[in-house]
Structure formats: structure tokens, C-alpha cells
Amino acid sequence: MYNSGKVIIGIIIFLAVFALPIWYNRGAAVVPPKLELPKDEKQCVEATAYMKASHMEMLDTWRNSVVRDGARVYVSTTGKTYNMSLQNTCLACHKTKEKFCDRCHNYLDVAPDCWDCHIAPEVKLTGRTK
Amino acid sequence: MNAWYSVFAALFIVLFLTLVSLIGVGPVGAKGIFGIYIPYLAAVVFFVGIVVRIIQWAKVPVPFNICTTGGQGKSLPWIKNDNLDCPHNTWGVIGRMFLEVFLFRSLFRNTKAQLGQGAKLTFASAKWLWLFGILFHYSFLTIVLRHLRFFTEPMPSFVQWISYFDGFFELLLPTVFLTDIVFLLAAGYLFLRRVVIPQIRYLSLPSDYFALFLILAIGISGVLMRQVWKVDLLQVKELALGLASFRPAIPQGIGDIFYIHLFLVCCLAVYFPFSKLMHAPGVFFSPTRNLANNNRMVRHINPWNYPVKVHTYEEYEDEYREKMKAVGLPVDKE
Ligand code: HEM
DSSP, X not given: OTTHHHHHHHHHHHHHHHTHHHHHTTTOOOOOOOXXXXXXXXXXXXXXXXXXXXXXXXXXXXXXXXXXXXXXXXXXXXXXXXXXXXXXXXXXXXXXXXXXXXXXXXXXXXXXXXXXXXXOSSSTTOOOOO | OOHHHHHHHHHHHHHHHHHHHHHHHTTSOOHHIIIXXXXXXXXXXXXXXXXXXXXHHHTSOOOSOOOOOOSOOSOSTTSOOOTTTSOOSHHHHHHHHHHHHHHOHHHHTOEEEEEOGGGOEEEEEOOHHHHHHHHHHHHXXXXXXXXXXXXXXXXXXXXXXXXXXXXXXXXTTTXXXXXXXXXXXXXXXXXXXXXXXXXXXXXXXXXXHHHXXXXXXXXXXXXXXXXXXXXXXXXXXXXXXXXXXXOOOOOTXXXXXXXXXXXXXXXXXXXXXXXXXXXXXXXXXXXXHHSOSOTTTSOXXXXXXXXXXXXXXXXXXXXXXXXXXXXTOOOSOO
């Protein structure tokens, strides 16, 4: 092999950079964040699997419906009715944003800007908490 | 080979691969295979394949100094030399390589030969390939770096910064990343360039289209997963971290589209070491880029040189001295 010193350094850099996910966590098992679920309720607005993946879509529809059409009543697939509201509905059951929404969002690098304007029940006016 | 045959052959293979994962995960339900075995296999092929190929390249001797020059070389002290375009030392080579790798400098020099007025051959600068090439590579890099959010906990802050700026305009919900748009547009341009320009269509092989289609399919499946068929990212991260810490486990509820995306990425990783995509490490091995133009200062020894058996004049004379003297020929040594 010619220039073996340089080539080996290059190979080591390549392996070190691309193996980042392996050495970064040092093989430690990462525990997913513990989400605090409502104690007195059993069922979310829609099926849990749908909420997990698509709650932001639902919030978007709610927002458009309220702000553009003034329609505030949401009828879920189970026939229950909900007031379409971020603060008053979601956070009525999921009482602490920090222990539910934020834990999941921080873990996955999601930073909704909703809380620039909307106020979560407990953190009144402390600004953007991500 | 017929040009359209190349396009359709490549398209067919990519569609076939998509279908394999769709059926393999959906009806067959082999999530363990697509979520654990294939990713590990792909990673091994990717790393071993690239290292082996690099070592093979490093074993090839460079018989001549064939660096390309694009500027005044170093000669007399009062002639200004251009150490980036015609490097005479290692720093110059490093500078040229840096600009090549990060700014695609030689692609920037791309020209187009045209017959102008009166059948005069003119060369015009052609920068579109450079522009879309660089957009494509940098958006690809940004997307891969953003994906680190699935593989690291706690996340390095630069990943959060990248995502923040990438989603700066907060278009739609979930926010559309600018690099996603740029990535698909640039890859789309690189494809259209091959089919629209007749000369390039004539030159393009199925492997040219295959790499592009595979990358486009990865991008499209990713964007669809983010904007349309959403999956639970909490579980995606569980799977990704499980793979990275060698504790693989398949979480129950991830949508099929995720496995399609992952399988296409694995195909790309397996294909990489055997394909033209190896231009990434290849640029460092290009003698035209990595050699200094110092022919007149340093003798380039051909490593191929084998010891040539020579018979010098002294030896010749030693051998025939008596005979030469006998016939009256002049000799150096008496
Ligand atoms: C060559 C490597 C890859 C490329 C080019 C790629 C490309 C993309 C693109 C363009 C998106 C759209 C959204 C975004 O930009 O974040 C995306 C989303 C996604 N990718 Fe990849 N990807 C790659 C590898 C992977 C791998 C290895 C995984 C496995 C964990 C993965 C999982 C995902 C997931 C879960 C999403 C959805 C993100 C969301 O909903 O916000 N990707 N991908």
C-alpha cells in the first residue's frame, strides 16, 4: 500500500465519523422519556395510535376550523364531542405540558411555536419553553 | 444501449425494491428482517466494502506525476505563481483539495462547447450542473445530520440548530424543511439533465439513473412519511437507538412506510461501495488532484520500477580490455 500513513488516517476518520451513533451513547441503553398520562381518563380524543403519530395534524385542523370558520365543536370517531381548543381541551387532560408534550418533543427535537401565544396552564408567561 | 431502456431499467429496479419492502413488511410481516437484519447487514457491507475498496486503490502505484494545472507554476522568484491552481507544496495541495471537496471547484469550471456565428467554436461557462450539484450534496448532508436526532440522546445542540434554521419559515404543519424541497428539486434536475440533453442521454447508463432514482425514492418516502403517512417517531427512535447500542428490538406500532424508507436506505448503503458513488473517497485518490506540481523540484519515483539489470561501460571495458587493447582501441583505464 502506498502512502499507508495517510490512507490509514483517512480510513480511521471515515469510520469514526460514520460510527458516531455507536460511540456517542457509549452502548448505554437509552430509556425513552416517561410520559405522564392522565389518571382519571382512559381514552384520548381519538385512538392512541392515531394521536401518537398525527396529533399535530388534528391540532392544525382544529385551529383552522376555529380561526377561519368559527366552528368549535369536534365530534370524534367514537361520537364524543370536544371543544376544539389547545389550552382548554388537550391540556385539561394532559395537565402538565412539561411532563407530557415537552418530554416527548425534546426527546425528538420538535419545537412547536404554539406557546409563543397560547398559554399552558402552569407556565404562565414564562415565554417559549419549547 | 438505448437511452430509454436505461431509464426504465433503473426505474423498474427501484420500484421493485420498494415493492419488496412493501410486501415484506405489510402482508408478510417480516419486520424483524427489514428492521434489524437488513440494516445490520447493510452497515457491514457499507463499512467493509468501502475500506476494502480504499485499500485496493491505495495499492495501485502512480507511475507518473500527472497533476493537472490551472495556473502559473512556481519557477523564477519574480514570476508570481498560483499555489492553489498549480500547487508546488503540500499546503497548496491541501488548499486545492479543500476547495474541490467543499466547493466543487473543478465542476465550477465546466464549460460548454458551442458552434457560434460563422461556425466558430466557442466555449461558454455552464454553471447549472455545479449549482444543482452543490445544492444536492449540501442538502443531503443537512438531512443526514438532522437525522442524528433519532440516533443520539441527548442530542448534540448543533442538530437542534440545524433543524431550527432548516424549518425557519414554519410552513405547514409539521414544518416543511427547506432542505427537503431543495434536495428533491436538485435531484430532479440531475435526472432531467440526463434525459433532456441528447448528448448526456446518450452517455447515461442504467447505473447513472439507478443511483438517482434510489436517492429520489428515499427522499420522497421520507417526505411522505413526515407530511402524509405519519409514524410514531418515539418508536422510530427506540428502534434506531436499539440498533446503535446493539440491543435491537422492533417496537410494535411503526407504520410500513418507515420500513420502506429504511430498506431503500439499506439498498443505497449496500450499493455504495460497488458503484460510482465511491467518487466520495475517490476524489482523495485522484492523482490529478492530490499530487503537487513539483516535477522540477522533486523527482517522482515510479514505484513500479523494478531493478533493471544494467551493464555499465566500465564493466564492459573490464570484460573486454585485453581484446580492445589488442586491436588498438582506446580504453579509459589501463
Ligand atoms: C441516506 C440516508 C437518508 C436520507 C437521504 C433520508 C432522507 C429523508 C428525508 C428527505 C426525509 C424527510 C423529512 C426530513 O428531512 O427530516 C426523511 C424523513 C425520515 N427519515 Fe430518513 N433518510 C435517510 C436515512 C434514514 C434512516 C437510516 C432512518 C432510520 C431511523 C430514517 C428515518 C426517517 C424518519 C423516521 C423520517 C420521518 C421524519 C419526520 O416525520 O419528521 N431515515 N428522510
